[in-house]
Amino acid sequence: MATQQSTIPSVSIQDLTVSYSTVYGRVRALNSVSLDIQRGESISIVGESGCGKSTLGHSIVRLLAPNAKYDSGKIELEGKDVIKMKGHELSRMRGLDAFMIFQDPLNSLNPVKRVDIQLLEALRTRYKMEGKPFVEEEAYKEAEDKLTDVRMPDPEKIMTRYPHQLSGGQIQRVVISMGLLMRPKLLIADEPTSALDVTIQAQVLMLLRELQRTYRMSIIFITHDINVAYAVSDRMIVMYAGEVVESNPSEQLVRNALHPYAQALIKSVPRTTKKEGRLTAIAGSPPNMLHPPAGCRFHPRCPYVMDICKVKSPPPVKMEGGAVVRCFLHGGTDS
Amino acid sequence: MVSNIGFFLARRAINAVITILFLVLIIFILVHIILPSPIALARLYANNPHATPEYIQQVINRYGLAAPIWTQFYNYVVQLLHGNLGTDTITGNPVSTVLINYLPVTLELVIIGQVAGVLVGLYTGGIAASNRNRAPDYGVKAIYLSTWGAPPFLVAVIFQLIFAYWLNLLPSSLVVDPTLPIPAFVTGAPIIDGLIAGNWAYMYSSIQHILLPAATIGIVGFGLVTRLTRASMIDALDKDYVKLAFMKGLSKRKVVWGTAFRNALIPIITLIALIFAFSVGGAVVIEDVFDYHGMGWFTVQAIYNLDYPAIVAFTILVGLSVIAANLAADLLYAAADPRVRLT
């Protein structure tokens, strides 16, 4: 994790462990996760379903379900301890510091309120938190302008519509513009394009990338699709079974992934040439989160498994070029 | 943009009419299945187990019970449309005149009780859902379980015990102090008539007498509403737009009551008719225990006296009012949910 001496990271997660209480017992969704994100950086968290990436995103903004618990660790957003926040401070953090967009456009917006009402609601809250007076006309204009910024055709018409009258892509744009209106320092996108058409997907991704540069936000992009991750982010974080197994700048990861799981992910992307035409799947089945494998959680499926992997959990090891990996192949056997 | 709320309501109204027809048909068929022969029917109307065969024949002739079933049904529907629900076998008066006196009393009671129960239930359900699995949730759960499970006569009796006998705060029975002069008949509902006539003593007494029975009816519905609201709120609180509301920086109170609750109300509206039906069912027993002279009380007397036309008429009336409640609920639903109103 490259840390610039002069600036504090936008997000700093240290040794975070989060567990859910379920009918069957306690499930550890996140196990000692550590992660730093610099201001203006765009990273993506990649992994298969159930690896904990969505939980990680939700835990940063305290949107976890009632049955979840922060067992240990620390989350600092803009230098402030998130886990200890309460009441007004918590609302303030959620309002001004971060914003989150979600996967399924169908339920993203309040179905019973018009788009303009919902956007104005966001502005009203921000003005109040910043101590500015709320002037309706001014706010209305600002909202409409933002809709234009997200490349929404006919913003005036969209303002007067209800969410069920909009398409999936339109809804995502409205949500993104709502986020921009809040001027967050961090934007978390939880699989924002998985439910959209491929063409719309590309548009939304491009939009996000552009906005990130313009507004200098940090973006956390959560996805299971490694192609999308590569396209939108500077750095990729690979998660498996609740742990961060590799953190690497995108170019480096794609060309030379360090962790066997990351390697398998890259290899499993279908290519078009006949020579490499065979589909490679990752051997084995997803891990049982109630009783995860001992030692390295990936070891039952790892082609390079060693004896130590079955017993000890590999610690994070810093590599060249700013990569960090948790794998005994690359070191850590002495700790 | 044309709102199709008009079409929506028209469709619903037509449905309601068809349902009413079906309702009458079902009751008619049920009666005739249970009592297939004219003689059996006549015994019903004669209300006299020792009636002579000649008397039975007279009854058959008088009510046209020997005619083919289609004719009877046709006559019955025609009579219904004219507001003739049959003749009360005890007093000999048309059932409709008898019921006119009692129906508004019961409606007043049920509506007041139901509104109170629903409002409180909505609130407690919301509290329970937003404090899931913590103390308020358990508290609310305990309350609605005991109120739902207790039979209406038990609740009524306990209320009487506490408020009328022990604390001596409220009267234990009747609709109004019988020594007071009665105001002119406008709606038939005691409180409203008292209000219109400016007869404050009467109105005040009616209010005193309605509190306990209304509270009992409210309790009957309160449990159900709380459970439904809690469930609906939990569903709503799970949705992404609630998380989005948090991300806008809104306080928990605003998100719970402004966003989630507003959405949770929608499915509950569709159940209002169900809740209403439930309350009416309980009203029969409650009026009996409180000696509250409404339609339910009258029906209980009818049961004891085997006054069948009255019982059948009561059933049809209740069915009609539930259908009306359904229509009202449909209206509310269209108003509350823009997805229904607009294309």
Next chain:
Amino acid sequence: MGLGSIFDNMRRKPIRAAKSGTAVDLGASATTLEGGQAGEVSAGLRFYFLYLRKDRAALVGVAMITVFLGWALIEGILQQVTALTGNKFYELMLVPANPNTLDFNHVLVAPTLNNFPAYLFGTNYLGQSILARMMYAAPHDALASLVVVGSAILIGMLLGTTAGYFGGWLDEGLMRLTDAFLSIPGIVLAIAIATLVGGGFTSLLYALMVVWWPTYARFFRGQALSLRDKAYVEASKLSGAGSGRILLKHIFPNSIDPIVAYATLDLGTVILTYSVLAFLGIGLTIGYPEWGAEASVGLSYFPYQWWPTIIPGVIIAAVVVAFTLVGDRLQDLIVGRLTY
């Protein structure tokens, strides 16, 4: 366990798990955690027990239901034996006192620990032990709830599933019919039918069965509607299976699971309705102290002697609450509102 295997055969059914909760697949050894993931949750008796175990209130409910049904079963069988042999000994064997003998020396005795357990709930205006009378009348309530709900499920399944599957006029007809039925509160319609028919316990049961089936018919219709478009039904059709076979193999078995919770709740509701009807004097049998009827009779001595009317009411409430505790918890699970 025999009963369990019936449910185990219906295992592989997706039950939507709450977005905020977790979905756990019992069949495989995999567990998915993602918020927003619809999980595969296997139904099955074992699963329900596991789930109920977590909620202490529901466990209390299960215990109370077991006591109630167990006792009702035993006493019910004994009453049948008495009916067959004519010897009253059997049905009175396990009851603390004779529920029907008059004892004018002990009229309206308040609940007391003397003469335990006969006077635990006191005596009524005829000196009869209220506890004995309650225990004696239990089988009717249990029988009523099981028979009514069971028949409602059967009738509802037959009518609703076929209507939903075949659609068209059959469906429309059923909808109108159930609409009409459902616009009359159950109690009111049961009153009407029961008084018209006259008679006692069995007539009341018939009346309740007529009243109860429409809700289930609507439910099964809904299930059939959503199931008939499923892939495996299409596949069956393609491989030449007739409608009957499809209904039997795919639609019926997959419809049942979600109603388990509702049916449990309903068992309580039937008992509630039944007791209200008994209160009004409907469906009574001479010499059989129905719970509701006892409460009604006790009303004459209220409020000075509160126990003859309040105790039966409390007992009814306890039984209904027990069913509600269990049914509520199951309902949360099945609808996907997993609680923890």
